[in-house]
Amino acid sequence: MRRLLILASFFWGGYALGQNSPAVDFLHAGISIEIDTLDQAIRGRVAYDFEVHSKIDSVAIDAVGMTFNNVLLHGHKVKYHYDGKRLYLDRRFKAGRHYDLTLEYVVHPSQTVYFVGWGDSLPGNNQVWTQGQGKYSSHWVPSFDDMNEKVVFDLNITFDRAYEVAANGRLVKTSLSGNQKTWQFEMKHPMSSYLLAFAIGKYRNVTRRSGSGVPLIMYFEPEDSLKVEPTYRYSERIFDFLEQKIGVPYPWQVYRQVPVRDFLYAGMENSACTLFSEGYMIDSVAFKDRNYVNINAHELAHQWFGDLVTEQSGRHHWLHEGFATYFAYLAEKDIFGEEHYYWQLYETALALARMSDEGGGEALTDPGAGSLTFYEKGAWAIFALRERIGQQAFTRGIRSFLTKHAYGNATVSDLLSVLEASSGTSLEGFRQEWLDGTEFPYSEAIGYLKNSCASLRAFLELQGELTADAGSGGPIIRKYWGQVNSARWKEAVVRAYFRSIPQDLIGEVLSGHDLKVRQAVAEETVQIPAALKTGYESLLSDQSYVTREAALYKLWVYFDEDRARYLDRCRDIQGLPNRNLRMLWLSLAVLTPNYDVDRKQKYFKELSGYTSPKYGFETRQLAFQYLEQAFPFPDASLKDLIRATVHPSWQFRKFARSLLDELLQKVEYRTRLEKITKQLKVSDLRYINQKLMTE
Numbered sequence: 001m002r003r004l005l006i007l008a009s010f011f012w013g014g015y016a017l018g019q020n021s022p023a024v025d026f027l028h029a030g031i032s033i034e035i036d037t038l039d040q041a042i043r044g045r046v047a048y049d050f051e052v053h054s055k056i057d058s059v060a061i062d063a064v065g066m067t068f069n070n071v072l073l074h075g076h077k078v079k080y081h082y083d084g085k086r087l088y089l090d091r092r093f094k095a096g097r098h099y100d101l102t103l104e105y106v107v108h109p110s111q112t113v114y115f116v117g118w119g120d121s122l123p124g125n126n127q128v129w130t131q132g133q134g135k136y137s138s139h140w141v142p143s144f145d146d147m148n149e150k151v152v153f154d155l156n157i158t159f160d161r162a163y164e165v166a167a168n169g170r171l172v173k174t175s176l177s178g179n180q181k182t183w184q185f186e187m188k189h190p191m192s193s194y195l196l197a198f199a200i201g202k203y204r205n206v207t208r209r210s211g212s213g214v215p216l217i218m219y220f221e222p223e224d225s226l227k228v229e230p231t232y233r234y235s236e237r238i239f240d241f242l243e244q245k246i247g248v249p250y251p252w253q254v255y256r257q258v259p260v261r262d263f264l265y266a267g268m269e270n271s272a273c274t275l276f277s278e279g280y281m282i283d284s285v286a287f288k289d290r291n292y293v294n295i296n297a298h299e300l301a302h303q304w305f306g307d308l309v310t311e312q313s314g315r316h317h318w319l320h321e322g323f324a325t326y327f328a329y330l331a332e333k334d335i336f337g338e339e340h341y342y343w344q345l346y347e348t349a350l351a352l353a354r355m356s357d358e359g360g361g362e363a364l365t366d367p368g369a370g371s372l373t374f375y376e377k378g379a380w381a382i383f384a385l386r387e388r389i390g391q392q393a394f395t396r397g398i399r400s401f402l403t404k405h406a407y408g409n410a411t412v413s414d415l416l417s418v419l420e421a422s423s424g425t426s427l428e429g430f431r432q433e434w435l436d437g438t439e440f441p442y443s444e445a446i447g448y449l450k451n452s453c454a455s456l457r458a459f460l461e462l463q464g465e466l467t468a469d470a471g472s473g474g475p476i477i478r479k480y481w482g483q484v485n486s487a488r489w490k491e492a493v494v495r496a497y498f499r500s501i502p503q504d505l506i507g508e509v510l511s512g513h514d515l516k517v518r519q520a521v522a523e524e525t526v527q528i529p530a531a532l533k534t535g536y537e538s539l540l541s542d543q544s545y546v547t548r549e550a551a552l553y554k555l556w557v558y559f560d561e562d563r564a565r566y567l568d569r570c571r572d573i574q575g576l577p578n579r580n581l582r583m584l585w586l587s588l589a590v591l592t593p594n595y596d597v598d599r600k601q602k603y604f605k606e607l608s609g610y611t612s613p614k615y616g617f618e619t620r621q622l623a624f625q626y627l628e629q630a631f632p633f634p635d636a637s638l639k640d641l642i643r644a645t646v647h648p649s650w651q652f653r654k655f656a657r658s659l660l661d662e663l664l665q666k667v668e669y670r671t672r673l674e675k676i677t678k679q680l681k682v683s684d685l686r687y688i689n690q691k692l693m694t695e
Contacts, residue, residue, distance in 0.1 A: 022607045023060055024093075026050040026149060027190075032143055032156040035128060035200070037118045041108050048101040048151075052093045059089045062138035062145040063105070070104040084373050087142060105143050112139040114648050116261050119681075122614040127201040128159075129260040129275060131268060132194045143193035147310050150190035157198055158182045164203035168196060168273050170253040179355060181456055188253060190407050192310050199258040206232075211240040214250050219258040220281065229289045231280060232257070232432060238297045238331045246301075247399040251308040251406070255300070263615050264649055267295045269302030269324070278617050281579045288515060290544045297331035298324045310407045314367025314611050316411050317436065317461060320363070321371075322378020339488050342453035345383070348376040349449070351441040361438035365402035365412065380445060382436040387448065388430055389423035397422035455486035459493070466497065473500035487514040493519035503529060510535030515544055522550035529560045541565065545575040549584055554586050563592050578618040583607060587626050604631065610692070611640040619650035620644065624659060633669070638676050645687035657687055664691060 010431045026048055033044040050059075064085055071080045071087070079090045093099065112132050117125035130685055132139070135145035144151075157165050161181035176182075203219045210216055210397040216239060218232045235257075243250055252272035259278040261274045267276035278300065278685035280292040333341035351372060355361060362369040364378055378691060386394040397419035405414060412435060433441060450457045462480045476491060484490075490509070494501065494517060509517050510532060522539050523546070539551035548570060555566050567589055575581030586607040590600050608631070610623035624641065626634050633641070641663075646655035663669040674692065678686055 006260045007599045016446035023054045023056045024050055026053055026144070026151050028152045028154075029143075030154050030156075030437070031196075032158075033141070033159040037115055037126070037128065040357060041106060041117065042113065043106050044141060045102065045104045046142055048103075049098065050101065051098045054094055054095045056093050058091070060092065061087045061089075061103075061142045062135075063087045063103075063142035064107075064139045065110060066107040066142065068103060068105050070102065072102040072104075075102070076101050080178055081085060090283065104140065107140060109139045109159055111648075112136040119615065120613050121495065122612065124202075124550065125261065125614050126201070127261050129199040129201075129258075129263070130197045130270075131264050131275070132196060132270075133214065133265075133268060135194055137193045137196045141193075141196065142484045143196070145194075147192045148312060150192055150310070150407060150409075152187050152190045153193070153196060153518065154187060155185045155196070155198065156182055157185075157200075159200055160537070162202070163200050164219070164379070165198060165200050165203070165255050166203070166205075166217075166258045166273055167198040171558050179201065186253075189251065191271040191307060195269070195271040195307055197268070197273050197275060199273075200262050201258075201260070203258070208236055210243065210250070211253075212243060212249065214239070215254045216252060217256045217507070219256065221259075221278075224259075224281050227281045230282055230293050231259075231286045232296075233287065233291070233473070234293055234335050235296060237335065238300060241331050241334050242297065242300055242304075242327055246304055246402070247395060248304060248308075248402045248406075251303060255303070257299075260651075262647070262649055267299040269299040269306055271303070271307045274299040278616060281577060283542050286545055288544050290576060294328050294332060297328035299336040301327035301331075304402055308407065309402055310409050312409045312411050315365050315376055316371075317367065318364045318381070318412060318416060321374040321409060325375045326382040329623045339453060342449055342456055343488050343492070345380070345445075346449055346453075346456055347441060349440070349445045352377050352380065353442040356438070357444070361440060363438050364435045364513060377434075377440060380440070381430075383448070384434055384444065385430060386440070388427070389419060389425050393423035394419070394426075455484060455489040458484045458486075459489055462493065463496075465501070473497060474502045477501055478505065478632075487517050489519045490514065491520045491598070494524055499526075503532070507532055507535055510538060515542060515547070517659055518542055519544055519547040519550075522547045522554070525550075526552055528554055533559065536564075541570050545573070545581050548573070549575065549581050552581070552588070553584060557590075563588070564595050567592065567595060577616070578622050579610065580622065583610065583622055583626055587630055591630065607631075608634050608637050611637040611641060611644075613640065617644075619647050621652055623653055624656070626661075628659060633663070635676060637676060638663075638669075638673060639680060642676065642680060642688050643671070645683045647685060661691065 028049040030047040031044065032043050064087065068087065071078055073089070081088050081090060087103070113128065113130050116127045116129070119351070131141065134694060137143050138145050153168065155167050155169065157167060158180050159165055161176060161179055165183040167183065167185045169185040172184045172186045174181055174183050202221055204222055205217050205219045208216045213299050216235060220228050239255070252271055256273040258273065258275050258280050260275050260543065261278050263275060263277040265277070266280070267274055276292070276295055282291060296376060301324040302320065306320035309319070311317055313317050329341060331346060332344070355372060362373040363372060364381060376427065400422060401410070401418045404418065416431060418650055420427050444458070450460060458480060462476065465476050469476055477497060482488070494509070495669065506521060509521050514516070518539060519542070528536050536551060536555060539547050542548060552566055552570050556563050567585065570581065570585050573581050573585070586603045589595055589603045590607070596603070607623060608627060611620050611627070624637070627637060641656055641660055644652060645660055647653045647656065662674065673688065677688060
């Protein structure tokens with residue numbers, strides 16, 4: 001087990017920080033917190049048990065922006081000092097001794113804990129959740145901004161009994177005191193503190209069990225009860241597949257999955273408690289467009305790669321993301337088949353090759369590399385590694401690696417040394433090419449795919465012939481079209497060469513039933529030929545919200561005499577979780593002359609209302625985009641936009657700031673925005689006040 005950063009020496013009242021000293025080992029933490037949503041504060045108590053292996057003069061614990069009411073060692077007050085980021089215990093610690101440290105504190109977290117919906121007057125959108133990835137849990141609990149310090153954490157959370165709380169570990173018991181309820185969670189094994197997590201909301205849950213008996217607890221909000229099956233579809237199968245494929249038992253007592261509003265990422269693999277974006281809570285139609293399967297498998301694979309065995313530093317981040325991506329692809333292969341799997345790899349290989357060709361290639365050992373490198377190049381490196389040493393040696397090595405470093409930390413060298421031992425093969429060449437090299441080995445990757453997937457091989461052959469052909473390409477496509485019996489191949493051809501495909505082949509697609517090929521036609525079409533109008537109209541009935549959205553818009557554009565009929569066919573369909581189809585419908589209904597004239601104001605009010613904080617940021621962003629493109633912003637939406645400029649999601653915040661900057665350049669909007677600022681809280685105005693002062 002790795003050790004806490006300690007203060008290794010004490011000279012004339014000064015301190016010097018050591019690096020991962022083995023002198024102190026924190027073993028257990030009992031955390032009790034009460035959450036005050038009105039003040040957005042946490043009042044907490046944490047009791048640490050640690051042992052000292054060699055004499056030291058002081059110990060430091062990370063704690064950001066906290067007020068300490070008590071700092072007790074063995075129940076007695078101890079001398080300490082605090083610089084706003086770290087608490088220092090000022091005393092000599094003896095070797096071979098156990099110590100009990102208790103910290104009582106209050107904190108208003110500036111990050112990591114997100115109070116969603118509590119600052120507004122809108123009912124039904126209140127949640128509290130955490131995101132401590134890397135080193136940020138010290139913003140809500142005194143802990144360790146170091147992945148190498150692993151502790152057994154037990155977590156007690158007190159909150160309003162009308163809500164439900166999910167957190168790391170097994171729920172031991174609950175207790176009531178008036179309107180308050182306390183949930184007690186217990187962990188059996190140590191973990192890094194950045195993986196501490198909780199989520200609070202008006203949740204319900206269903207519990208299933210894996211083949212090995214692990215409880216799989218899946219959370220949802222009551223209004224999403226009909227989305228539980230399609231959202232969590234294949235969850236038991238994914239769990240059983242990964243546990244068997246990895247060959248090491250799932251390392252925790254239970255596994256929770258909790259959707260949260262406005263989450264910063266797609267998902268986060270907190271030990272035994274994955275949080276994920278509520279944008280993946282979908283119905284059966286949306287499942288075909290955007291499902292949770294890959295995220296589900298990716299975050300579950302992290303329970304081994306990242307949680308059970310954790311990187312020592314950012315130079316070894318490949319051990320987390322590369323393996324989680326690799327095993328998620330294998331799980332999808334088990335569910336959706338080999339062709340889906342190989343085409344997915346082909347698409348990532350193209351993206352990586354493009355990045356290399358543009359001079360942006362990155363090494364997997366570069367701690368500053370981007371997501372495409374860590375996730376997709378990382379997965380490809382594991383495919384290449386498996387090919388070099390063989391499946392049996394690879395499987396033995398991975399099991400040995402996870403067992404040897406269980407509940408501890410590891411490096412890339414630790415992994416490679418185990419795989420070299422299991423295979424009897426030197427991996428120095430692999431390391432230089434795939435891990436330390438910045439270029440993506442595209443030829444090696446494509447060679448592997450061509451040998452593995454017939455439809456991909458046919459696509460690459462078609463691509464070669466079209467590149468050499470000086471004509472329209474139509475006859476070549478027609479030749480292959482009759483020879484290749486693969487919907488995935490046809491989808492790829494439509495997306496890559498739509499303008500070269502003969503019209504009769506497009507008609508063939510529109511008269512067929514291959515959902516993804518039809519979707520490709522709907523999205524790639526620039527202009528609808530009159531001869532294919534009926535075929536395109538059939539797309540409005542497809543079991544895909546993405547297809548219907550594309551078809552409705554293009555039919556509305558090209559056949560204005562039938563606009564009312566098209567709108568009637570798509571009335572009251574919400575679409576994906578971001579309401580993609582509903583917002584398009586509302587916009588077109590308002591813009592269509594003589595259509596539901598008496599309801600246009602109602603439709604516009606609904607459309608502009610989706611900018612409200614009541615909705616997730618993906619819904620809000622889409623509503624802002626429709627208003628920007630076609631309509632004037634009402635005052636309520638301008639208020640929502642100002643608030644969005646300080647939203648916790650950096651993607652949405654960046655979008656909102658860019659849009660606000662554009663509006664401030666227009667005199668009529670600038671005047672309105674200046675007046676509106678007087679109606680908002682100071683905390684909402686951080687960005688716009690800065691803009692107004694500097695311009």
